Amino acid sequence: MIVSGNYVNSIPHRIKDALDRYAKEGCPTGDFLRAVLENNLHDAVGHAHSDSYAALAEICCYVYNDLPARHRRRPGNCHSLGRDQHP
Numbered sequence: 001m002i003v004s005g006n007y008v009n010s011i012p013h014r015i016k017d018a019l020d021r022y023a024k025e026g027c028p029t030g031d032f033l034r035a036v037l038e039n040n041l042h043d044a045v046g047h048a049h050s051d052s053y054a055a056l057a058e059i060c061c062y063v064y065n066d067l068p069a070r071h072r073r074r075p076g077n078c079h080s081l082g083r084d085q086h087p
Helices: 006-010 013-025 031-037 041-047 050-054 056-066
Strands: none
Touching: 006 056, 013 031, 013 056, 031 041, 031 056, 050 056
């Protein structure tokens, strides 16, 4: 069970730092975080490293509760995540 506010401590530092850089500076994310931000569970699980997979629920809580809503994207909106779109 995730207790309100405690989820942040369970997120790997590199993941939280990447999310914060994306939110503040628009820095591109990797495939795992792009999938999380697009609410694409299939791709997020497929691209997750073991520590990211273990903390996936906490990462999603952080994105939902702590990042501004404008940073959660529609699927396929890669350009808005600092990446070129591919056909």
